Amino acid sequence: MNANKVTSLFGIKYPIIQGGMIWCxxxxxxxxxxxxxxxxxIGSGSMRPELLEEHIIKCKAATNLPFGVNVPxxxxxxxxxxxxxxxxxxKIVFTSAGNPEKYTSLLKAHGIIVAHVVANSKFALxxxxxxxxxxxxxGFEAGGHNGIEETTTMVLIPQLRPLLKKPxxxxxxxxxxxxxxxxxxxxxxxxxxxxxxxxxxxxxxxWHFKQAIFxxxxxxxxxxxxxxxxxxxxxNAFFDQVVQAEGQGATVEELKTLLGKGRAKAGIFAGDIEHxxxxxxxxxxxxxxxxxxxxxxxxxxxxxxxxxNKMSNEWLL
Amino acid sequence: MNANKVTSLFGIKYPIIQGGMIWCxxxxxxxxxxxxxxxxxIGSGSMRPELLEEHIIKCKAATNLPFGVNVPxxxxxxxxxxxxxxxxxxKIVFTSAGNPEKYTSLLKAHGIIVAHVVANSKFALxxxxxxxxxxxxxGFEAGGHNGIEETTTMVLIPQLRPLLKKPxxxxxxxxxxxxxxxxxxxxxxxxxxxxxxxxxxxxxxxWHFKQAIFxxxxxxxxxxxxxxxxxxxxxNAFFDQVVQAEGQGATVEELKTLLGKGRAKAGIFAGDIEHxxxxxxxxxxxxxxxxxxxxxxxxxxxxxxxxxNKMSNEWLL
Numbered sequence: 001m002n003a004n005k006v007t008s009l010f011g012i013k014y015p016i017i018q019g020g021m022i023w024c025x026x027x028x029x030x031x032x033x034x035x036x037x038x039x040x041x042i043g044s045g046s047m048r049p050e051l052l053e054e055h056i057i058k059c060k061a062a063t064n065l066p067f068g069v070n071v072p073x074x075x076x077x078x079x080x081x082x083x084x085x086x087x088x089x090x091k092i093v094f095t096s097a098g099n100p101e102k103y104t105s106l107l108k109a110h111g112i113i114v115a116h117v118v119a120n121s122k123f124a125l126x127x128x129x130x131x132x133x134x135x136x137x138x139g140f141e142a143g144g145h146n147g148i149e150e151t152t153t154m155v156l157i158p159q160l161r162p163l164l165k166k167p168x169x170x171x172x173x174x175x176x177x178x179x180x181x182x183x184x185x186x187x188x189x190x191x192x193x194x195x196x197x198x199x200x201x202x203x204x205x206x207w208h209f210k211q212a213i214f215x216x217x218x219x220x221x222x223x224x225x226x227x228x229x230x231x232x233x234x235x236n237a238f239f240d241q242v243v244q245a246e247g248q249g250a251t252v253e254e255l256k257t258l259l260g261k262g263r264a265k266a267g268i269f270a271g272d273i274e275h276x277x278x279x280x281x282x283x284x285x286x287x288x289x290x291x292x293x294x295x296x297x298x299x300x301x302x303x304x305x306x307x308x309n310k311m312s313n314e315w316l317l
Numbered sequence: 318m319n320a321n322k323v324t325s326l327f328g329i330k331y332p333i334i335q336g337g338m339i340w341c342x343x344x345x346x347x348x349x350x351x352x353x354x355x356x357x358x359i360g361s362g363s364m365r366p367e368l369l370e371e372h373i374i375k376c377k378a379a380t381n382l383p384f385g386v387n388v389p390x391x392x393x394x395x396x397x398x399x400x401x402x403x404x405x406x407x408k409i410v411f412t413s414a415g416n417p418e419k420y421t422s423l424l425k426a427h428g429i430i431v432a433h434v435v436a437n438s439k440f441a442l443x444x445x446x447x448x449x450x451x452x453x454x455x456g457f458e459a460g461g462h463n464g465i466e467e468t469t470t471m472v473l474i475p476q477l478r479p480l481l482k483k484p485x486x487x488x489x490x491x492x493x494x495x496x497x498x499x500x501x502x503x504x505x506x507x508x509x510x511x512x513x514x515x516x517x518x519x520x521x522x523x524w525h526f527k528q529a530i531f532x533x534x535x536x537x538x539x540x541x542x543x544x545x546x547x548x549x550x551x552x553n554a555f556f557d558q559v560v561q562a563e564g565q566g567a568t569v570e571e572l573k574t575l576l577g578k579g580r581a582k583a584g585i586f587a588g589d590i591e592h593x594x595x596x597x598x599x600x601x602x603x604x605x606x607x608x609x610x611x612x613x614x615x616x617x618x619x620x621x622x623x624x625x626n627k628m629s630n631e632w633l634l
Binding site for chain 1: 319321437438439456457458465466467468469470471472473475476489490491493495496498499500501502503504534535536539540544564565566567599600602603621622624625626628629631632633634
């Protein structure tokens with residue numbers, strides 16, 4: 001693989017970032033991705049500080065290659081998570097779902113490489129202004145929490161590329177080497193991939209959840225809870241309840257009550273496929289089998305180069 | 318330009334189809350696109366049969382190159398529109414928004430090349446089964462009426478490509494040569510472009526509408542009216558009314574009443590920017606200036622080849 005801005009920044013072989021997903025990406029997944037040449041991220045969004053500490057220690061034992069931690073900035077325990085990250089000298093942090101201003105300078109002061117996830121141009125410019133090293137732009141098709149603008153990857157990447165100087169990483173709708181190549185053609189220098197890794201061997205998600213991903217067809221997800229925080233969910237009994245409530249004009253309070261506590265854990269980690277909150281991207285329709293992270297990365301890169309050759313053969317004058 | 322399945326099928330120079338849009342694409346736009354090497358489509362969705370006849374006659378006078386007519390299959394006057402198309406021996410028809418079964422065999426029996434617009438795999442397979450010559454797959458980011466699955470172009474094209482034998486044309490989110498190249502990398506053999514042509518010199522839309530497109534930033538559109546027929550609209554006073562009504566659980570009947578009659582004409586053709594129904598795609602955020610159709614196609618192809626060269630230089634091993 002030729003080096004580019006993203007591989008150089010993180011010191012990785014391939015410009016493939018594994019999204020830091022709640023209940024899926026612990027040390028097993030992160031170290032497997034890093035060992036295969038991508039950048040593995042521990043998803044701290046579902047972890048208490050002491051659990052994150054355990055995962056960082058185990059990840060370091062499992063790989064000598066760069067890995068990082070994803071920190072959603074919306075939880076009250078963020079300060080404690082950041083403190084663990086600093087204490088254990090994690091070298092790469094991806095922040096998401098919040099304002100990058102508060103933590104970027106702290107992390108940078110400790111020599112940490114910082115990337116921030118955005119879904120619109122306003123926050124992309126803000127992230128760059130506060131000094132992040134890379135921007136992840138996540139399109140509407142991505143799983144889990146999402147932006148209110150609903151801008152898709154196909155539109156978001158060309159929109160942000162001319163506004164930014166820092167490396168741009170595309171996320172949302174990418175589960176193949178062809179989609180990775182398309183994202184780079186749109187202006188990204190790397191990709192962040194979630195759903196595909198959420199369903200792989202090393203993901204800590206329940207096999208019921210993985211099976212639901214393999215079984216999903218087109219139109220199997222929808223962005224819901226827009227009055228709260230928009231979140232892309234797989235259809236199930238809980239999904240139907242939300243659709244019905246929203247169709248009848250449910251208020252923020254009613255949606256909070258309906259959501260309750262611990263639904264994502266119940267669905268993704270404990271395998272309650274009917275009543276859990278199943279966060280997954282639209283690309284679940286394209287994922288049919290379980291592979292190891294190493295196989296997925298090998299397949300992605302093989303298909304990436306196949307696409308590069310095909311396109312060059314067809315279109316180079 | 319190298320020939321491919323789409324250019325060969327329609328007898329055109331570039332695999333660029335101009336979407337047949339209500340109140341925008343009459344004979345002026347369609348003939349300008351065809352004369353510039355793309356495939357121009359007259360949008361019959363906003364036309365009475367006698368007006369369509371006039372546009373077909375004028376389009377034939379304005380170009381010797383192939384052009385077509387887009388026919389949404391949801392209006393009561395479809396039979397009369399098809400009759401005009403047959404009488405004037407139009408050679409290419411794009412059908413949309415309905416079941417392709419009824420008209421495809423009739424059109425094919427008259428030697429007409431037929432393409433059908435879909436937003437999911439079920440209708441793509443159905444269109445191929447009833448004998449269409451090409452499939453247009455339109456993603457969530459597209460303007461105007463849209464599918465209920467909300468699948469984006471980045472996901473829809475790779476999903477449909479392995480299922481279909483016929484040429485596949487990507488639509489939704491494409492306003493640049495880079496996005497065109499990305500669409501081909503995803504598996505399409507051509508692109509259908511709407512918003513960009515809706516705002517060009519030869520579009521019959523009102524200059525207020527064009528100006529609103531140039532002024533739009535990210536997040537300026539949203540898919541609304543999902544209980545009726547989903548439609549992507551630009552934000553204005555009418556948009557706000559719909560959002561408010563839907564947030565309160567408005568019924569189908571209430572939405573019909575709110576929509577009323579003639580709002581798309583009022584907004585797009587007559588220039589009532591506040592109270593009209595402004596159908597446009599997410600890519601309006603990327604469109605800033607008015608160009609002629611010929612300039613747009615030249616720019617698209619220049620950027621397409623620039624992207625092809627850049628990607629090959631960076632990634633070919």
